[in-house]
Amino acid sequence: xxxxxxxxxxxxxxxxxxxxxxxxxxxxxxxxxxxxxxxxxxxxxxxxxxxxxxxxxxxxxxxxxxxxxxxxxxxxxxxxxxxxxxxxxxxxxxxxxxxxxxxxxxxxxxxxxxxxxxxxxxxxxxxxxxxxxxxxxxxxxxxxxxxxxxxxxxxxxxxxxxxxxxxxxxxxxxxxxxxxxxxxxxxxxxxxxxxxxxxxxxxxxxxxxxxxxxxxxxxxxxxxxxxxxxxxxxxxxxxxxxxxxxxxxxxxx
Numbered sequence: 001x002x003x004x005x006x007x008x009x010x011x012x013x014x015x016x017x018x019x020x021x022x023x024x025x026x027x028x029x030x031x032x033x034x035x036x037x038x039x040x041x042x043x044x045x046x047x048x049x050x051x052x053x054x055x056x057x058x059x060x061x062x063x064x065x066x067x068x069x070x071x072x073x074x075x076x077x078x079x080x081x082x083x084x085x086x087x088x089x090x091x092x093x094x095x096x097x098x099x100x101x102x103x104x105x106x107x108x109x110x111x112x113x114x115x116x117x118x119x120x121x122x123x124x125x126x127x128x129x130x131x132x133x134x135x136x137x138x139x140x141x142x143x144x145x146x147x148x149x150x151x152x153x154x155x156x157x158x159x160x161x162x163x164x165x166x167x168x169x170x171x172x173x174x175x176x177x178x179x180x181x182x183x184x185x186x187x188x189x190x191x192x193x194x195x196x197x198x199x200x201x202x203x204x205x206x207x208x209x210x211x212x213x214x215x216x217x218x219x220x221x222x223x224x225x226x227x228x229x230x231x232x233x234x235x236x237x238x239x240x241x242x243x244x245x246x247x248x249x250x251x252x253x
Contacts, residue, residue: 038214045216068253075187079247080110081177083166086150088099088119090168091128098133100171108177113137117154119144147242158249167243170196180246183234191247193240207231208238 005027026223080105083101087094105112115137118126129138139153151165162184164174176194183192206222222230240247 005090039218041214041235045212051126054173055061055192059197077161077184077250078110079162079181079184080160081105081112081164081181081246082155082160082249083112083114083164084154084158085116085166085168086119086147086154087116087121087125087129087168088144089121089123089125091121091123091125094168095128095132096171097166097168098136100173101166102135104174107174108181113158115139115154115157115161117141117150119146119150138213140249151242155249155253161249162246163249163252164244164246165242170244172244177246184248189248190251191245193237194247196241196244203230205241207235208241210238 083105085094085097085101090097091213094116101114105114114135116129116133117139118129118141120141120143126138126140129136137157139157141150141153144150145153155163157163162181180192180194183189194205197208198204203223208221211218211220
């Protein structure tokens with residue numbers, strides 16, 4: 001049993017409660033006073049430090065049981081990447097993803113690997129991978145495990161110091177790895193991520209940050225409003241996006 005599965009966003013009772021509060025606030029049928037809802041949100045928010053400390057305690061115990069170390073800055077990792085791609089019925093898109101990825105990795109010094117985890121596809125994805133991409137390590141799952149557990153199967157099978165989670169519809173640029181890996185010269189860096197741009201040039205995902213207000217954590221991304229600053233330099237971000245995140249494998253695991 002994985003203790004941390006309880007804290008996954010789609011299962012976390014705090015996340016679900018706050019989501020429910022937000023929905024009640026927008027539903028006329030409940031006719032609840034906004035101030036009452038805000039007060040409830042603040043009450044839950046006041047409990048968060050205590051609840052997170054409990055989560056941290058459970059996490060420390062879990063790590064000790066598993067014999068794993070907690071986060072510590074590192075500077076001995078090799079700049080070699082295990083790229084993990086989760087696939088489900090991606091026959092029509094994964095080819096372009098892998099072709100772009102192959103070009104980018106060939107321009108990146110070191111020995112790298114690509115792992116495709118197939119989430120029990122019903123199309124001909126597996127046949128395509130076996131026929132056209134024999135250099136890819138394929139992990140076929142007997143049932144669809146979803147995003148988090150599916151990706152973790154690939155991370156567990158990876159063998160490089162750096163791991164990248166890449167969506168099968170993302171096309172990487174040829175210089176992306178060299179740019180992102182340069183940040184791992186700093187031993188305190190856990191993860192890095194590029195911006196994701198749509199085919200028409202619009203920003204799909206970029207720099208993110210959070211603000212705690214009225215008992216809720218509000219999340220923002222630079223794509224949301226022209227009023228927000230557009231980041232044109234390396235900058236700290238609240239989280240690396242799951243579609244294209246590159247991380248220290250040991251710390252992640």
